[in-house]
Amino acid sequence: MTSTSSVSIKHLDLSFGAVEVLKDLNLEIANGEFLVLLGASGCGKSTLLNCIAGLLDVTGGQIHIKGENVTWAEPSERGIGMVFQSYALYPQMSVEGNLSFGLKNAKLPKDEIKKRVQRAAEVLQMEDLLKRKPAALSGGQRQRVAIGRALVRDVDVFLFDEPLSNLDAKLRADLRVEIKRLHQQLHNTMIYVTHDQVEAMTLADRIAIMKDGLIQQLASPSEIYNKPANKYVADFIGSPSMNFFLGAVNTDGAPTFETAGQTIPLTGYEFVSSPAAGNAWMGIRPEHIVVGEAAEASDFKIDTSVEIVEPMGSDTVVWCEVMGERIRIRIDGQSSVEPGDTLRIGFDAARLSLFEKTTESRI
Amino acid sequence: MQNKYNLEGPQGTKPRKRLSGTNIMLYGTLLVVAFYYLLPLYVMVTTSLKGMPEIRAGNIFDLPVDITFEPWVKAWSTACTGLNCDGLSRGFWNSVSILVPSVALSIAIASVNGYALANWKFKGSEVFFTILIFGAFIPYQVMLYPIVILLREVGLMGSLWGLVVVHTIFGMPILTLLFRNYFTSLPDELFxxxxxxxxxxxxxxxxxxxxxxxxxxxxxxxxxxxGIWNDFLFGVIYTKPDIYPMTVQLNNIVNSVQGVKEYNVNMAATLLTGLVPLIIYFASGKLFVRGIAAGAVKG
Structure with a gap:
């Protein structure tokens, strides 16, 4: 393994009885990297985090943290701090007691404990809350204490298990920025589990999208958004989600995609390898479909009639039927479109994503 | 109420009839049930405050004409229980010295049991738990004699500590279940x-x-x-007359066949014996209800 690797997971298996949750999972996380584990519930992302934390015994494979094999080490010996979804603050202890509990267990000298608690309180701006009990704190303050509890331990790796899921939308956005700021300030390795793609896109250096215990794609947010490795990733990322058409790639002459009697030119599409003919899915994001004058300049254009209009303020989602599929189009929030209107839409080949029909992986 | 906004028809709080059919049924039933349960208590208290001549007159529902605390004093300090004639006081202190270690020991062990079973799952912990719970369904009578033998073998038969051990063991299934379920209901993330x-x-x-x-x-x-205070069976089997708990002494007073049946003393003795659980209940009733409805503990 390389010297810059902070957390390294090798051939990790985990099963509960006959149920395999994680299968031969490999993951290298660089020093100071912010990695987000993203996936629907039950995909094994929280399980993986619990394995890294040492709260679950693995069935096979190894976990290295900072170059040390910690597969059999106790959670407290791994140099990790963990933040939980339900905050998991000790209800009978004050904020100060919560922050210092781990340090007391590590038998640190009193003045050192005091110093660290003070510093964590400063970083998280909660010096005046130290004497309070968790019950007297708001949700956002509680989660900040929970982060502080990881902070005081001066660890190399922070683990976040859906830390913002219990907060309301506004607070979630605030605390998200705060976590990002914290990462820029501390440069610790952070592993963050979420099912919220906005959190993943905004926070991550790299995102690992998981499904059924397997990592589907591990890449930067922009690559995941622009070049999803398979149909699952393409469908999962983006809101509203990507539109799909089932058809066939034709490689007689310039490559084209044929569906429902329409021929869509693929000139300008970056194939993973040389284009091959065969059945495939074509995906296009709602925000990559253009209307009006821009549509005229696109590689492919078609007329459609508007079925449903969902105005959201900043933009508007229009539902209509194109080539036998009901699709979503995201247009400017100020444009006036009514159900029944005829809309000229278009998109460029470079914006498409093509997936093989059976394997559903990108071509 | 004044109609500020000139609205017509039903508005605001819906008026409720005090004397609706439902209410009459509800409070009527409650009154009957309360009366049913309170009547014996009333008879016991009044009888214990009467002198024997008044009792012999036979009007058990009458209030005492001449209130006397003599029966209470006698029940506590001079009533004869078998060989001794020093009342229930001896039994009271016996019961206390059985109760305190039994309660402390059984709760201490069961809470650790429950905690381990809830949080530190080990191989076979579920099987262990099932076996333990099964123990709660075996009738005591089946185990009486085997325990006599066991206690004799370890030399605790007839001693106070023998009884303490028996109470601790018999409290284990239900208490472990109680604690395990409570600790399971606490958020796992806290652990x-x-x-x-x-x-x-x-x-x-x-x-x-x-x-x-x-x-x-x-x-x-x-x-x-x-449970332990009201226990009679274990007390009478595993101890000897010197250290009989209060319940056994009460029985000896009430069921003595010699002399006159002193109903007032019997009533006073029974009330005295029942006092401890009653006080515990009234002192901690609120917490009791809260504990039964546990699980609402949020960080």
Missing amino acids: KAARVDGAGFWGIYFQVMLPMSLPIFVVAMIIQVT
Whole structure:
């Protein structure tokens, strides 16, 4: 393994009885990297985090943290701090007691404990809350204490298990920025589990999208958004989600995609390898479909009639039927479109994503 | 109420009839049931405050004409129970010295049991738990004689500590179940957080779990105090007359066949014996209810 690797997971298996949750999972996380584990519930992302934390015994494979094999080490010996979804603050202890509990267990000298608690309180701006009990704190303050509890331990790796899921939308956005700021300030390795793609896109250096215990794609947010490795990733990322058409790639002459009697030119599409003919899915994001004058300049254009209009303020989602599929189009929030209107839409080949029909992986 | 906005038709709080059919049924039933349960208590209290001539007159529902506390004093300090004639006082202190270690020991062990079964799942822990719970369904009578033999073999037969051990063991299934279910209801992440913070088995138990568990300890205490204080069978079998608990002495007073039946003394003795569980219940009733409805403990 390389010297810059902070957390390294090798051939990790985990099963509960006959149920395999994680299968031969490999993951290298660089020093100071912010990695987000993203996936629907039950995909094994929280399980993986619990394995890294040492709260679950693995069935096979190894976990290295900072170059040390910690597969059999106790959670407290791994140099990790963990933040939980339900905050998991000790209800009978004050904020100060919560922050210092781990340090007391590590038998640190009193003045050192005091110093660290003070510093964590400063970083998280909660010096005046130290004497309070968790019950007297708001949700956002509680989660900040929970982060502080990881902070005081001066660890190399922070683990976040859906830390913002219990907060309301506004607070979630605030605390998200705060976590990002914290990462820029501390440069610790952070592993963050979420099912919220906005959190993943905004926070991550790299995102690992998981499904059924397997990592589907591990890449930067922009690559995941622009070049999803398979149909699952393409469908999962983006809101509203990507539109799909089932058809066939034709490689007689310039490559084209044929569906429902329409021929869509693929000139300008970056194939993973040389284009091959065969059945495939074509995906296009709602925000990559253009209307009006821009549509005229696109590689492919078609007329459609508007079925449903969902105005959201900043933009508007229009539902209509194109080539036998009901699709979503995201247009400017100020444009006036009514159900029944005829809309000229278009998109460029470079914006498409093509997936093989059976394997559903990108071509 | 004044109609400020000139609205017509039903508005605001819906008016409720005090004397609706439902209310009459409800309070009527409650009154009958309360009367039914309170009547024996009333008879006991009034009889215990009467002198024997008044009792012989036969009007058991009448209030005492001449209130006397003599029967209470006699029941406590001079009534004859078998060989001794020093009343229930001896039995009271016997019961206390059986009760305190039994309750403390059984709760201490059961809470650790429950904590281990809820949080530190080990191979076979579920099987162990099932076997333990099964123990709650075996009738006591089946085990009476085997325990006599066991106690004799370890030399505890007829001693106070023998009875303490028996009470502790018999309290184990239900108490362990109680504690396990309570600790299972506490958020799992709290336990995980404590492990990440480096606390061990006892550290988590004493510093994280115990402070959150007052209600369930009160429930366990009430169950044990009531059960052990009211126990007659184990007390009469596994101890000897010197250290008979209060319930056994009460029986000896009430069921003595010699002389006159002193109903007033019997009533007073019974009330005295029942007093401890009653006080415990009234002192901690609120916590008891809260503990039964546990699970609402949120960080």
